[in-house]
Amino acid sequence: AQSVSQHNHHVILSEAASLELGCNYSYGGTVNLFWYVQYPGQHLQLLLKYFSGDPLVKGIKGFEAEFIKSKFSFNLRKPSVQWSDTAEYFCAVVGNTGKLIFGQGTTLQVKP
Amino acid sequence: NAGVMQNPRHLVRRRGQEARLRCSPMKGHSHVYWYRQLPEEGLKFMVYLQKENIIDESGMPKERFSAEFPKEGPSILRIQQVVRGDSAAYFCASSADRNTEAFFGQGTRLTVV
Numbered sequence: 481a482q483s484v485s486q487h488n489h490h491v492i493l494s495e496a497a498s499l500e501l502g503c504n505y506s507y508g509g510t511v512n513l514f515w516y517v518q519y520p521g522q523h524l525q526l527l528l529k530y531f532s533g534d535p536l537v538k539g540i541k542g543f544e545a546e547f548i549k550s551k552f553s554f555n556l557r558k559p560s561v562q563w564s565d566t567a568e569y570f571c572a573v574v575g576n577t578g579k580l581i582f583g584q585g586t587t588l589q590v591k592p
Numbered sequence: 593n594a595g596v597m598q599n600p601r602h603l604v605r606r607r608g609q610e611a612r613l614r615c616s617p618m619k620g621h622s623h624v625y626w627y628r629q630l631p632e633e634g635l636k637f638m639v640y641l642q643k644e645n646i647i648d649e650s651g652m653p654k655e656r657f658s659a660e661f662p663k664e665g666p667s668i669l670r671i672q673q674v675v676r677g678d679s680a681a682y683f684c685a686s687s688a689d690r691n692t693e694a695f696f697g698q699g700t701r702l703t704v705v
Contacts, residue, residue: 512691512692514693516696522698523683523696523697523698523699524635524683524685524696525696526693526695529693570634570635574690574691575691576690576691577647577648577690578623578640578642578647578648578690578691579637579640579647579648579650580625580637580640580685580687580694581637582627582634582635582637583634584633584634585634585635
C-alpha cells in the first residue's frame with residue numbers, strides 16, 4: 481500500500497540553523513514527490529516538486545530536496561532557517577493511480 | 593486565474609444535521625481531492641474524483657459521507673447526520689492531471705455542536 485512517513489513530528493531550531501526534515505515513502509512504482517508548507521492559519525502551498533531528472537530540486541524560499549531512489553527518501557533541507565519559516569511541512573507522494581497522499585507533517589518552530 | 597475556492601470557510605452544525613462542503617477547482621483542473629485535517633494528525637486522504645467519477649474513496653467512511661464532482665458545478669463533500677467527531681478542517685485540492693501538483697483551497701472548518 482502507498483504510504484508516506486515523516487520522521488520528525490516537531491522540530492525546534494534557532495534562526496540561522498540548518499534544517500533537514502526526513503521523508504520516506506512506500507510505493508511499488510514510479511512516483512512524483514512534493515513538499516508542501518502550511519503557515520499558521522493558512523492553506524497548504526507547494527514548496528517544491530520532483531517528477532524526473534536531477535534528483536536535487538530547488539524550491540521557493542531557499543528550500544531544496546533530494547530524491548534518493550534507493551532509499552525511497554525525499555528529504556527537505558534549508559541551509560539557514562528564518563523565523564518566518566515557522567510552519568508545518570508535509571511530504572506527499574502520488575503514483576500512477578493518481579492518489580495523492582501525505583505524511584503526518586512536521587511542525588517547525590524557529591526561535592528568533 | 594482564481595485559485596481553488598472552498599465555501600463556506602466556517603460551518604457550524606448541530607449533531608444530526610447535514611453538512612455540505614463545496615469546492616470549485618482551479619480553471620482547467622478536472623481532478624479533485626478531499627482531505628480532513630485534525631490537530632496533530634496531519635492530512636488524511638478521503639476521496640479522489642475526476643469529473644463525474646469517483647476514482648478512489650478508500651479514505652472516506654462508508655456511512656454518512658459522500659462526494660461528487662458533477663459535470664457542471666463544484667465538487668461537494670456531504671456529511672449526513674453529523675457527530676462531534678466530524679469536527680475538523682476539510683481541505684480540497686485540484687490538479688490538472690492525475691499525478692501532477694495539487695493546489696489547495698483555504699479549507700472549511702466544520703464545528704459540530
